[in-house]
């Protein structure tokens with residue numbers, strides 16, 4: 001069964017054609033890498049699959065487990081429910097820095113509990129136990145009560161993965177989850193995604209800058225250039241020579257080893273905890 005089906009999806013931002021008639025299908029349980037140089041359209045495609053961005057009006061279709069999520073640029077009326085099935089992790093700004101890690105993980109429940117409970121941050125003992133269990137599973141049980149802003153970049157990504165476990169997402173869309181991490185944290189995050197893909201059968205799509213990680217972790221890679229899919233097949237077929245053929249000079253961006261690790265940018269506290277929860281809860285319930 002297809003977990004994700006993308007049919008003739010296009011997206012334009014002003015003069016920029018970010019995606020041009022993209023077609024792809026991803027089976028339930030696959031772990032697929034999405035690679036491409038900067039600006040090739042990976043994030044836009046991920047956001048459209050997550051229902052966070054509208055596809056170009058009048059054309060194209062995105063289906064999740066056989067049901068339409070958006071058609072011709074309009075979200076289906078069941079889109080909000082369908083988005084519960086999709087966990088999204090970004091390169092940065094995954095967590096609300098001012099909130100404890102446990103509360104951040106609990107926000108994975110916002111799509112499943114009544115909005116008033118989310119707004120007030122009223123989580124049951126069982127829900128908190130579930131969140132603690134998820135933090136244990138991702139290897140950071142000890143940080144549950146720390147502010148998220150105090151975590152390292154790798155820990156933040158693992159907490160974001162714990163949130164998708166609590167969400168009981170069936171699809172994980174990870175948009176450059178390791179781009180800001182040093183190589184050993186990057187491997188730990190990729191190991192974790194691979195482990196939940198294998199053990200829980202979560203369908204995973206991971207966008208990556210470096211092809212090395214695609215070859216190591218994903219049987220299949222989808223490669224994009226200028227908003228078009230230019231390769232869709234076995235990751236091992238993506239030799240450096242083939243990448244040079246596909247991308248010309250911009251292939252260096254994909255082949256070079258990871259750049260020096262950058263510390264994850266600090267998440268700036270902006271509002272008080274109750275306001276953060278209200279905002280998160282209403283974002284879920286109005287989307």
Ligand SMILES: Nc1ncnc2c1ncn2[C@@H]1O[C@H](COP(=O)(O)OP(=O)(O)OP(=O)(O)O)[C@@H](O)[C@H]1O
Nearest residue numbers: 013016017018036037038039040041042043044045
């Ligand atoms: N909100 C936006 N407004 C205007 N242009 C946008 C917007 N989002 C993306 N773009 C443009 O669309 C193109 C594709 O961007 P996208 O972020 O999807 O690429 P990407 O492959 O994810 O790049 P990167 O690896 O740098 O994140 C780029 O030219 C980008 O500048």
